[in-house]
């Protein structure tokens with residue numbers, strides 16, 4: 001099996017192809033024009049290297065980078081995406097991240113734990129009362145969606161809109177998105193930003209005890225978010241705040257069902273949960289790849305990569321690198337030396353990592369307690385996406 005991000009077989013099991021790619025420091029991948037980086041040390045170093053960026057537009061035009069102009073119909077999409085911290089670089093990134101980060105410190109999110117625990121328990125109790133079902137639709141999705149929507153103050157009646165908008169926008173993060181994917185993403189970006197502009201206006205006039213109100217009114221040493229930044233930030237938080245957590249939950253349980261001895265080990269000792277969650281995120285990684293633009297010439301393992309090139313950092317491969325992880329293909333829920341890269345590294349390191357860890361601990365914990373004999377009902381199928389990787393459903397019996 002070769003690196004083929006459009007093949008369902010590869011998406012389901014990319015790890016043999018990664019082992020082959022790790023034989024070399026980089027491999028040029030013609031179909032996307034990117035340099036694939038497969039080793040942990042290189043992925044980790046490049047994420048922290050300021051000669052690379054998620055964008056180049058702060059230092060060069062498209063023409064200067066040898067890239068085509070973006071078609072104007074994509075403007076509404078890029079306006080929203082580039083107004084959030086994930087797709088900008090310093091100094092704008094530093095400013096946006098500082099304004100938002102105080103809501104996400106480990107201490108702030110730890111205070112949310114009782115609330116997260118009670119939402120998780122409620123969802124799992126209903127799930128058990130129904131005799132099981134699709135774990136993704138009934139537990140994995142509603143937990144993080146509810147938590148992030150409550151943090152931001154999105155009214156309950158509107159929350160069903162968030163998943164489809166997010167999925168449509170995230171389609172653009174896959175490799176070579178089709179024209180249909182692009183049009184769908186533009187429509188979602190327009191609707192989502194229109195919705196959030198309205199909500200922010202209402203909160204500015206009539207603030208509540210929520211993050212949209214706090215961000216709308218922020219006056220940090222005279223610094224404020226523009227309307228566009230506020231909307232872009234909320235879109236980012238609402239999307240990033242649930243997509244990967246849903247997929248970690250689904251893939252994580254599927255990994256446990258595929259490793260029954262490890263599942264029994266966890267059932268016998270719930271104290272393993274903290275290392276188990278890190279290991280599940282390492283062993284079958286939800287976000288397989290992140291891209292970076294090369295802003296100044298670099299060298300990776302002796303191969304020169306010039307300014308203007310793009311590298312694709314293969315997180316799923318880094319997480320199975322035998323140079324860093326003993327017996328990397330083995331799922332070991334007690335693994336303590338586990339410097340996995342699933343939350344990234346460097347300035348864009350996941351802002352929501354402490355919150356994600358609490359959500360995962362509470363949902364896995366509630367399922368272990370309340371559904372102690374949960375088993376797989378049907379073999380799951382994978383979504384087509386490779387970059388944002390997840391199962392379509394996980395049918396279970398309790």
Ligand code: HEM
Pocket residue numbers: 054085086087097148236237240241242244245248286287290291341342343344345347348349350351352353355356
């Ligand atoms: C298990 C679940 C999660 C995983 C695996 C994950 C993973 C990641 C990764 C890999 C990045 C960095 C991307 C890059 O460097 O290009 C990132 C960034 C980010 N994540 Fe998460 N994430 C998760 C949950 C969350 C949650 C719950 C939130 C809640 C708000 C969140 C908010 C963010 C934000 C705002 C960024 C951008 C940070 C920046 O650009 O400075 N994530 N995430």
